[in-house]
Amino acid sequence: MGLIDQAVDLLETGVSNVKENVKDVLDQADYDYSGAIYDSILTTKVGKVIGWAQKNALWPATFGLACCAIEMMAMANSRWDAARFGAEVFRASPRQADLMIVSGRVSQKMAPVLKTIFDQMPEPKWVISMGACASCGGIFNNYAIVQGVDRVVPVDVYVPGCPPGPEALLYGIIKLQEKIMNEAGTKQAAKRVA
Amino acid sequence: MTSEEIVEKIKTDQGKAINSSEVNLGDSVIFVGAERIHDIAEYLKNDPDLDFDYLSNITGTDYLNEEREPRFEVVYELHSIEKNHSIRIRVGLDEEDPTIPTVSDLWKGALYPERELFDMFGFDIKGHSNLSRLIMPEEWEGNPLRKDYPLTIEDVTFSHNREFKQDLVKSKPRTR
Numbered sequence: 001m002g003l004i005d006q007a008v009d010l011l012e013t014g015v016s017n018v019k020e021n022v023k024d025v026l027d028q029a030d031y032d033y034s035g036a037i038y039d040s041i042l043t044t045k046v047g048k049v050i051g052w053a054q055k056n057a058l059w060p061a062t063f064g065l066a067c068c069a070i071e072m073m074a075m076a077n078s079r080w081d082a083a084r085f086g087a088e089v090f091r092a093s094p095r096q097a098d099l100m101i102v103s104g105r106v107s108q109k110m111a112p113v114l115k116t117i118f119d120q121m122p123e124p125k126w127v128i129s130m131g132a133c134a135s136c137g138g139i140f141n142n143y144a145i146v147q148g149v150d151r152v153v154p155v156d157v158y159v160p161g162c163p164p165g166p167e168a169l170l171y172g173i174i175k176l177q178e179k180i181m182n183e184a185g186t187k188q189a190a191k192r193v194a
Numbered sequence: 195m196t197s198e199e200i201v202e203k204i205k206t207d208q209g210k211a212i213n214s215s216e217v218n219l220g221d222s223v224i225f226v227g228a229e230r231i232h233d234i235a236e237y238l239k240n241d242p243d244l245d246f247d248y249l250s251n252i253t254g255t256d257y258l259n260e261e262r263e264p265r266f267e268v269v270y271e272l273h274s275i276e277k278n279h280s281i282r283i284r285v286g287l288d289e290e291d292p293t294i295p296t297v298s299d300l301w302k303g304a305l306y307p308e309r310e311l312f313d314m315f316g317f318d319i320k321g322h323s324n325l326s327r328l329i330m331p332e333e334w335e336g337n338p339l340r341k342d343y344p345l346t347i348e349d350v351t352f353s354h355n356r357e358f359k360q361d362l363v364k365s366k367p368r369t370r
Binding site for chain 1: 329330331334336338343344345346347348
């Protein structure tokens with residue numbers, strides 16, 4: 001046995017040890033990160049993503065009709081803060097809006113105007129009927145007032161009250177967001193842009 | 195002039211043209227036939243002592259189901275800015291032919307109230323330059339301020355009387 005043989009043996013032992021160690025480490029890593037692909041990559045539908053984006057950026061049209069409009073304005077200000085739900089950007093042009101809050105009674109002469117504004121809004125669009133008057137005519141059961149705005153435009157969410165407070169309207173917007181999310185990626189959502 | 199003086203002056207000047215006159219709660223009121231209203235209005239406006247240069251308002255009334263003839267009445271409220279006195283002219287109109295001449299040639303401001311009369315009561319304003327509906331939509335049928343116009347557009351189904359309510363729900367007509 002020479003000194004060289006002894007050195008070769010030591011080297012071989014060392015190399016085999018390293019190999020074993022590397023194998024252990026790789027096995028451990030395989031075990032630790034076996035679910036990595038599921039943790040780091042989200043699989044979803046494009047429609048769901050679009051719906052998520054839409055529900056968090058509802059831009060209402062500036063369309064105040066009566067006393068409900070005061071509550072609608074209060075909803076947008078800092079105290080109730082519709083910005084928390086992405087619905088604070090009231091647009092003066094219906095062409096930049098995708099949500100119409102019908103806030104107040106609609107007279108017979110206002111109905112065609114309301115319909116025109118609704119038609120001018122780009123798709124997809126949603127309608128919240130705010131208050132008793134917009135929903136069913138309220139106390140105005142007479143010749144002058146349309147008995148429910150759903151006879152003119154399709155309504156997604158009805159908010160009861162006379163007038164409903166800002167928090168009630170916020171709840172209506174949250175309900176509308178739920179509706180958008182439930183519809184997202186389905187045929188109903190496709191119909192809205194058809 | 196006081197209301198009594200106004201009524202007395204009109205009686206002496208135009209006694210034959212007016213039907214009757216009174217001072218009601220301090221207001222001078224004259225009753226005029228529809229065929230004489232334009233002459234009387236012209237006299238009231240141009241007479242230097244009366245000088246009714248301002249037409250405050252024109253309204254209508256419907257005395258359906260009341261012991262009063264004729265059924266309709268047009269009420270003119272005149273005021274003199276210079277003299278600071280007022281008068282009310284009541285013009286009765288028949289149910290069959292509610293026609294009245296315009297006074298918009300004397301007071302320009304009569305155009306809109308007269309359109310409102312046409313819209314709300316269906317009175318025919320002779321000589322009006324633009325007789326069309328003012329408040330209701332153009333294609334509307336009926337005159338809403340007539341007493342025989344339906345008060346509600348929909349039946350109210352709420353009632354404390356349960357049987358009445360059920361009947362109403364069953365027979366509820368199709369709404370517009």
